[in-house]
Amino acid sequence: MKDVELKMLERAKALLESGEVARVIGWKKGDFCHDPSPASFESVEELDSFVYDYFCGANLSKYLIQMSKKEGKTAVFLKPCDSYSFNQLVKEHRIKRENVYVIAVECLGKLDIEKIKAKGVSFVTGVEVQDKEVKVTTPYGEEVLSKPDVVLTKCATCNKTHQVKDEEIILHERPERDVNRFEEVEKLEAMTEDERFAYWRAQLSKCIRCNACRNVCPACSCVKCVFDNPASGIAAKANDDKFEEQLFHIIRAFHVAGRCTDCGECSRVCPQNIPLHLLNRKFIKDIDGLYGEYQAGETDEGKTPLTSYTEGDAEPNDVFKGEAK
Amino acid sequence: MQEVTTEKKEFTPNIVAFCCNWCSYAGADLAGSSRLTYPANVKIIRVPCSCRVNPTFVLKAFQQGADGVILCGCHPGDCHYVTGNYYTRRRMALLYSFLNYMGIEKERTRVEWVSAAEGARFSAVMNDFVAQVTALGENKRLTDLRVKEGE
C-alpha cells in the first residue's frame, strides 16, 4: 500500500505544480493511524499530510459536487466503488465532468476500526496487511487478525471495478471473488413478517437521527433535503411523533432507489451500527429481480429503473407471489 | 366521531383510497350511480393520475392511523397521461415489497387498476380490500416503530 501512496503523492504533486489542476481531493492523516479524513489539497506543501492506506474507506465523489464548480480543475482519487457514485452524479448533472481529473486508485478492501476494536484490540498504532492477514500494532504488542473479519462491511462483498478514469494507479490487482452481496437481504426475506418487523424495530430504534447516513450518501445530495424543509410535511421535528425514524429511513431508501450504487457509506458512518445498506440492497435486489439487473453508476447517462418501464412489468400485487411461505 | 368503548366495538378499518381522476375515480362514480355498495370506511382522495401518489402520502396515511392504503389507476396502457401508471406500477411494486421487508403486513397495501367502466369492479375491489384489512386488524406497525426494544 505504501508504494501506491507514494505514486499517488507523486502524481498529486506533479498535477499541482504544473498547474494542471487547482486542487487534489484525497485523504489527510488524522490524529490516529485509523482516522484519515477526506481533504482538499491546494498546494504541494499541504500534501505533507496526504495519506492513502487501509483506513481510507471514505467515498470522495460527493465532494466533487461543490469542488467541480470551483475555478480550475479538480483532481480526485477514486476507488472502484467511488467511481459508480461519481458516474451517477455526472448523470444527474451534479458534477461537471469536464472540470474533474479522475485518477483511479487500487483498493484491496478497507479496514473497519470498530471491527478491530470489537476483536479486543485497542490503541491501534499501525496495521500491515499480508494477503488475508492483518498484523495490528499496539503499544502492547502485535496482534494478527483475519482480514475478512475486520474489513468494512461494504468491502466484504465488493466486486466493483473502476468505471471511470483519466489515469490509473494500480500496482496490485484485486482478484475476482465469488460473493453474494444479497445474502443478508435473503436471510431477512426468509424470515416471517413478525421477525422482520422485530428486527427492523430493534435496528431502527437505535437511530439517533444524526443524519450522518444522509450527509455521507452521494445520492442524498439534494440542494435542500425534504427532511430539512418544513414545507415538505415530513421534515423532522424534535420528538414530533413516534413514526420518525422509520419514515426517515423508508423515504430515504426510496429516494435513492435506482440511484444508489451500493457504495455502503451509510453503514460505514452510522454511529449506531445500523445495517442501513440492507435497506438499499433490498431495493437493488428487487429491481434486479423485477426489471433486470441494473447497477447504478455503471454509466453516466441513461434512465434509472424508476424513470423507465416496460409494458409487461410485474404488478405490485404480484411481487409477493413466489414467496416461499 | 362516535364514542364507543373500544372493547365492544367491532373493528372497522380506516381505508384511504387514492384514485386517479380519469379512470378509477370515474369508476367509483359509476359504482355510486349503479348503487353498488362498499363499506363507508373507504375514503377516496382524488389525484390527477396514480403517478401523482408519492410514497410519502402512503406512509403519511399509515402514520396518521390508516389501516390500509389502496391505490387505483387506469389499466396499464390506458393511462390518460400516456405513461403515468407505468411509473406508478414500478414505484408501488418496489415500495410495497420494501414495506413488507420492513415487516409491514403486505395485505395492508394494494394497487388495483380500475377503469371508468368498471363500477362493479371498483365496488368488488373495495369490499375485498376492506375484508382483507379487517381480518388483519389495526395497523400498529407503521405507527410505533420508535417504541424502544423491550417495551
Place this chain on the structure above:
Amino acid sequence: MQRIGVFICWCGSNIAATVDVEKVAEVIKSEPGVVYSANYQYMCSENGQQLIKQAIKEHNLTGIVVGACSPRMHEATFRKAAEAAGLNPYMVEIANIREHCSWIHKDMDEATEKAVILVRTAIAKVKLNAPLTAGESPVVKRALVIGGGIAGIQAALDIADAGFEVDIVEKNATIGGRMAQIDKTFPTLDCSACILTPKMVDCAQHEKIDILSYSEVEDVKGFVGNFSVTIRRKARYVDETKCTGCKICMEKCPSKKGLNTFNMGLNTRPAIHIPFAQAIPNVAVIDAEQCIKFKTGKCGICQKFCGVGAIDYEQKDSFIERQYGAIVVATGFKPIELTAFNEYGYADNKDVITSLELERLMNAAGPTNGVLLRPSDGQHPKVITFIQCVGSRDTSGCGKPYCSKICCMYTAKHAMLIREKYPDTEVHVFYIDVRTPGKNYDEFYRRAVEQYGVDYIKGMVGKVYNENGKLMVQGSNLIDNEQITIESDLVVLAAAIEPEPSVRKIATLLTASIDTNNFLTESHAKLRPVESPTAGVYLAGVCQGPKDIPETVSQASACAAKVIGLLAKDKLKTNPCVATPDETMCNGCSQCANVCAYGAITYVEKEFRLGGGKTEIRRVASVNPAVCQGCGACTVTCPSGAMDLKGFSSKQIMSEVDAICKK
C-alpha cells in the same frame, strides 16, 4: 385568515335520503376556518348557485367547499359561480357526498358520518388552495378526421364548409366505409350508394379537404389546439397522382383469385384493383400478398399496360407529420367474428350468411349483380330464415352484452325487400325483442309484418344443421310455446357489431378512454356525448356506441360543430393545474424530464444568491405550462420535493390524508 363557506346539496333526495344534510351543515359550522355553512335542495340550480354567490360576497369567503355530486359532474359549474362572485375559481373544492357516499351507503348514521369526513377533507384541502389563473395556448386551425366512413365524411364536410382545413385519414384504399357496402337504407329504402357517393365526391372535390386514403395514424403528440400527428401512408404500389382509374390493370392482372373484401369475400378480384366502381380516390392498389410480381419477382403485366406509368413496385410506406387543432375519431365498426357460434353452422354451411353478406348479395353491383342467389349452388332460395341477436345482448361471454341497435331495422328491411322482389319466398325471423324506436321505424317494421307478411317468431334458435341439402333451423316459438324446425334454403345471421379493432391503438395514442367493449367513452353520457374526456378529441359514429346512419350523421355534424367552435378560437385557456418547480430546491438532476410524457420539462442555468455576496450558477428545471398536462409523474420522481403540482400539491394531498385518518 381563511374564511371558508360550506354548501351541502341535497340533490333532491339523492343525497338527503341517506345523508342527514342539515346535521352535516351544522357539524361543519364548528370547523376551524368555516364561517358559513348552508344546505339547499339543488346547489347546482340557478337558486343554489345564487346562494353560493351571495354567501361569497356577504361573508367575504376566501374559499368554498360544495358537498354535492362528483366533481366530474359539477366542479366546473361551481367554479363558474365562484368566479362570477369574484372568487378565484380554483378556490373551490367539491366533497363527493353523492356517488361516493349517499348512493352507496344505506345506513343514515354511517353515511352522515362519512359525509362529514369527506367535507372536512375538502375543507382541509381548500385551505391550502391557491388562486390559479389559466394560461393560453394557440390553436392550429386544421382538423384531423380518423376514418372515412359516413361519420368521417359528414364531419369533414361540415368542418370544411365552415372554412377550416380537414384531413381524412382512411386505412382502406377508398373512403366510403360500411355504408358503401350497404344496398338500401331504412326506413326509406333508398339506395345507399346513391346518397353516399355524392358525398364522397364532395369530399374529393372540396378544396379544404385532403383525403389520405390507405393511411393510418402512427403517432400522436401534443394536446388540444396543437396535436402533432404522424401518419403512415401505406405503400399502394400505385402512384396516386398518376393513376387515372382506367382499370386496364384490373383487366390484365393474371392473379384474379383474391377474395373481394368489399363484397365480404363472396367473389374474387385481381391483385391490383380499385375496391369498387365509385371509389374515392379512384386509384388502384396492389395487394402485395396476392401479386405475382411480389411473390415471384416475375410478371409486371400491370406496369406494362399502364398508360400513365403509375405502377411503382418499389414504393415504400412513407410518413408525414401534420399539426391539428382538433381530432375526430370515426373509426366505425365491423361485424363480430362468428367462430364462437358453432350452433348456427356459419363456418360449415355456405348458405348461412351474415346480414352484411346479404347486403352484397342483393346489391346490383354485388357478386350476383343484385339477383338473390344462394352462395352454395347459385339457386334462388325459397325459404329464408333470419336469426336476430347473434352475439348481441349476450351475457354468456361468447358475444357482446350490448344491443347492436341496427339489426332489428335492417332485418325488417331485408325481409321486406326480399318479399317485394321475390313474392314466392317465405321469410321467417327469429327474434328476442323487436326494437324500433325512431322516426318512422315502427311503422316500417309493421309494414314488413302486415303488408309483406314476414313471419316473425319470438324465440331463440338453438341449432342450425344441414340435412339433405336443407338448412334445418331448430328454435322455440315462445308465443305458441313449442319447438319448431324450419326447413330453409338460406339462413341470415344478424351478427353483432363491434368497434373496428384498430380503435384500441388509436385510443391509446390519443389517451382517450375506452370501455370494456372497446367503445370510446364520451365525456358525459348525456350532456357531452360527442366529446372524448381527452380535450380536443371528438367521437362520431359507432366507435362511440352502436348507432344507425341517421344517428351517425347527426353525431358527426355535432362533432363538426364542436370542432368548428374550437378552431374558431385563436387561443385556448390552458389547465392551470400544472407542475411547477421550486428552483431554490431543484437539483437539476433531470429525473423529472425522464418521466414527462409530454416533453414539458427543460433545464436552464440560473444564478442563485448564496448569501455573503456570493452567487452560484445552477441547472434547474423549467416547466412549459402550455405543454404540461398536470399528471404529477415528475413530482414523485423529484427526490428533493422541488417539483409540485398546482391544485394537487403535496401539502394539499397530505392534508386530505390527515383529515381522513384523524381519529
